[in-house]
Amino acid sequence: MSIRRIWATAQRILSQLRHDPRTIALMILAPCLLMTILKYVYQDQPQVFQRVAGSLLGVFPMLVMFLITSVATLRERTSGTLERLLILPISRLEFILGYAMAFGIAAFIQAVVVSTVALGPLGLRINGSQIMLILIAILDALLGMAIGLFISSFAKTEFQAVQFLPAILLPQLLLSGLLAPRESMPIIFQWIANFLPLTYAVEATKSVISGVGSIGTDLLYITVFLVALLSAGAVTLKRKSK
Amino acid sequence: MNESVQITNLRVVRNGKIILPDLTMSVERGIVAGLLGPSGSGKTTIFRSIVGVQEAESGTITVLDRPSGAKELRTKIGYFTQSASIYSDLTCLENLHYFARLLGDTEISVEEILDLVDLRRNRKQIASSLSGGERARLALATALLGKPELLILDEPTVGLDPVLRRDLWDLFHRLSDQGKTLLISSHVMDEADRCDVLYLLRDGKVLANGTPQGLKEQTGKADMEDVFISLVEKL
Numbered sequence: 312m313s314i315r316r317i318w319a320t321a322q323r324i325l326s327q328l329r330h331d332p333r334t335i336a337l338m339i340l341a342p343c344l345l346m347t348i349l350k351y352v353y354q355d356q357p358q359v360f361q362r363v364a365g366s367l368l369g370v371f372p373m374l375v376m377f378l379i380t381s382v383a384t385l386r387e388r389t390s391g392t393l394e395r396l397l398i399l400p401i402s403r404l405e406f407i408l409g410y411a412m413a414f415g416i417a418a419f420i421q422a423v424v425v426s427t428v429a430l431g432p433l434g435l436r437i438n439g440s441q442i443m444l445i446l447i448a449i450l451d452a453l454l455g456m457a458i459g460l461f462i463s464s465f466a467k468t469e470f471q472a473v474q475f476l477p478a479i480l481l482p483q484l485l486l487s488g489l490l491a492p493r494e495s496m497p498i499i500f501q502w503i504a505n506f507l508p509l510t511y512a513v514e515a516t517k518s519v520i521s522g523v524g525s526i527g528t529d530l531l532y533i534t535v536f537l538v539a540l541l542s543a544g545a546v547t548l549k550r551k552s553k
Numbered sequence: 554m555n556e557s558v559q560i561t562n563l564r565v566v567r568n569g570k571i572i573l574p575d576l577t578m579s580v581e582r583g584i585v586a587g588l589l590g591p592s593g594s595g596k597t598t599i600f601r602s603i604v605g606v607q608e609a610e611s612g613t614i615t616v617l618d619r620p621s622g623a624k625e626l627r628t629k630i631g632y633f634t635q636s637a638s639i640y641s642d643l644t645c646l647e648n649l650h651y652f653a654r655l656l657g658d659t660e661i662s663v664e665e666i667l668d669l670v671d672l673r674r675n676r677k678q679i680a681s682s683l684s685g686g687e688r689a690r691l692a693l694a695t696a697l698l699g700k701p702e703l704l705i706l707d708e709p710t711v712g713l714d715p716v717l718r719r720d721l722w723d724l725f726h727r728l729s730d731q732g733k734t735l736l737i738s739s740h741v742m743d744e745a746d747r748c749d750v751l752y753l754l755r756d757g758k759v760l761a762n763g764t765p766q767g768l769k770e771q772t773g774k775a776d777m778e779d780v781f782i783s784l785v786e787k788l
Contacts, residue, residue, distance in 0.1 A: 319654035327642045330679060391638035398604050399655050400627040550622070551608045553567055 312408075316401045320409025321416070324383070328417065334379070338417065342371040342425045350433045364435050365444075365520035366489045366513045368426055372418045372448045373455035373512060377480060380414065380459030381472040388463070393548065403545045407460065411453055411541070418452030419445065438522025447519065447526075450533050451512045455480075457540035458508070464547035483509035488517075508536035556615075557582045557703050557734040558603055563612030565598055565757075572598045573757040576612070580736060581750070585729045588738040589745055589781070590754030596738040597635065598757070600705050603736070604632050617702055628656060631701030633709050637692040641681035645672050645691050648680060649698065656699035663698070669724060670694045671717055686712045693721075704728065706737045710744065722747045742777040753781055760784045 328335060346364055353359040387393040396406060422445040429435040437444065462479060466472040486496070486504040493501055493510075504510045515529035558580040565573040573595050580586045588596050601607035602614055605622025614621035617629055639648050649663045667673045670690040675683060680691060693709050704725075710718045722744075725735050729749070737748065745751055746765050753760040753768070761768060761784050769775060772783045 315657075316655055319651060323640070323643065323647070323651040326647050327640065330642050330644075390641070391634055391636045392640060394606055395632070395634065395638040396655070398606060398627060398630065398632060399652070400657070401655050551606055553608050 312402070312405060316405045317408045317412060320401065320406060321412035324410060324413035325416065327383075328413075338375055338379075339421055339424050342367075342375075342421065343428045345371075346425065346429050346433055360433075361436065361520070362517075363489065364429055364433070365437060366487075366516045368422070368429060368444055369447050369451045369512045369516040370484065370489065370509070371425065372421055372452035373509065374476065374480060375421070376414050376418060376452040376455035377459040377462075378473065378476060380410065380456040381463040381466065381475060382469055384410075384460050384463040385466055385469060385472045394552075397548065397550045403548045406548065407541055407545055410456060410460065414452060414456045415449055418449045421452075422448030435520075437520045439519030439526070443519050443526065444516065447512070447515045447530070447533075450515075450530065450537070454508050454512065454533055454537050454540070457537050457544060460544035461540050461547060464544075480509065483507045486510065487513040489513050508533065508540075511536070555582060556580060557617055558736065559613075559615040560599070560602070561613045563599075563602060563614060564610045565595075565602065565607060566610055567598070571757065573602075576757060576759070578752060578759050578762070580734060582734050583729055583732045584749040585725050585735045585737065585747070587745055587748030587751045588736060588754060589742065589751055589777075590738075590740065592740055594754040595757035596754060597707055599754075600632070600707050600736070600738065603703075603705060604630055628699055629702045631696035631699065631704040633693050633696040633704075633706040635707050635711075637688045639680055639688065639692050639695060641688075642679065644677050644679055645683070645694075646676045648691060649694060652695045653698050658700060659698050660700050661697055666694045666697055669697070670721075686714070689713070690717075702733055704733060704735045704737075706735065708738055708740070710739070710741075742781065745777040753784060755785060 346367065349364055350360050426441055426444050426448070430437065430441060458479065462475045463472055466475065486500055486507060487510045488504070493504060511529045511532040515526050515533065518524035518526045518529065556579045560576055560578050563573055563576040576599065588599065590596055598607060602609060603616055603621055616626055619626055649666065653659050653663055661669070667676055670693055672687065672690055672694065675687055680688060683691065689709070689712065693706070696704060696706065710721060713721070725737065729735055748765065750762065751765055751768060752762045763771065765777065768780050772780045774780045774783055
């Protein structure tokens with residue numbers, strides 16, 4: 312494994328992002344805007360903002376990175392650059408780690424800005440630390456990236472890739488306990504949610520906000536999903552085709 | 554071995570269609586070999602097989618003494634595809650630097666390559682804003698990076714200005730003089746005379762191969778287009 316090739320790939324992806332300032336602006340400003348709207352929509356029920364806003368800090372990076380990765384890798388597949396790369400001296404693992412590094416950095420910037428806005432002017436109170444919140448946001452972003460990478464192999468067009476967001480992530484969002492507490496859901500939903508990565512992303516942020524519950528277990532689950540999905544994604548990067 | 558590419562009984566079927574029924578051919582080292590044939594004759598499939606991205610039903614391919622697709626070959630083959638597989642949202646320079654960094658050592662520097670393909674003026678231009686010919690030149694430039702011993706160029710001169718086309722053919726010969734093998738496809742018959750050896754291709758079969766002069770003598774025709782036609786009609 313070569314750090315040089317991983318870093319070259321990460322830099323290449325970041326350069327692509329840099330040439331697209333509108334995407335960067337949307338990545339950072341849209342979550343801030345949504346947080347602000349949420350704050351004032353529930354101005355009479357601050358406890359709802361307390362409950363939902365924190366979890367959203369973990370959900371945003373996941374949604375954004377899912378979308379960006381599925382479109383970006385789909386482009387690599389359809390434009391022929393992926394096939395081109397795979398006959399060069401870069402391994403599939405290096406390719407994926409390059410993406411992880413680039414989007415990890417992007418997620419870090421997003422998480423710092425959005426959490427600062429939420430904790431500062433919007434007055435979100437947390438019992439855990441902001442650093443932990445940012446760390447979870449980065450892990451969630453990588454999870455979104457891993458799902459996007461894997462899913463993009465099932466999409467033939469960018470239209471399809473984008474439609475996987477409501478199909479794959481929104482059900483997870485509903486079942487994750489973000490909107491309604493999981494305990495009040497039918498048993499079967501609770502059971503299904505145990506096998507969905509987003510559940511643990513939401514649980515982890517909830518723990519940081521309330522300061523109760525162990526974050527460690529949630530982070531462990533997120534990491535397991537991350538490794539499994541990245542491996543599944545690597546398998547879909549085929550060198551040979553018919 | 555004296556061959557850079559040796560293909561034996563290669564059979565490729567794509568979507569139920571037989572592209573290469575049973576191909577056997579070999580390419581000597583250090584020459585400029587031309588693959589000539591109409592579109593759909595299997596040129597791109599042969600190239601994809603040599604670089605190791607095409608699944609085959611049967612047959613063997615040896616490239617620079619290794620089975621095609623071998624890891625050791627990844628720094629040794631330069632591949633130019635018709636679809637110009639470059640990052641359209643990066644500048645020319647960013648594209649070249651990325652591919653150069655993946656390859657590690659490079660014989661011809663990025664700066665020299667920019668001059669060779671006449672893209673110096675466009676170096677900071679985003680690839681999506683390049684013209685078709687400029688994009689093709691950028692893709693060609695990325696294929697020249699590294700230390701390729703075998704260059705596979707799939708219609709590299711389509712749509713290029715005649716002066717640049719001549720310069721590129723001169724470059725191809727300089728590279729082969731250094732011992733590199735170039736395998737170049739074209740459907741333009743007038744480029745055939747610039748190759749050391751020709752393979753005339755139709756329906757995935759090699760109709761004939763030899764030097765341009767030899768093929769002309771064999772068929773008694775002066776023009777490569779007529780050589781091709783007379784070979785097809787003899788079948």
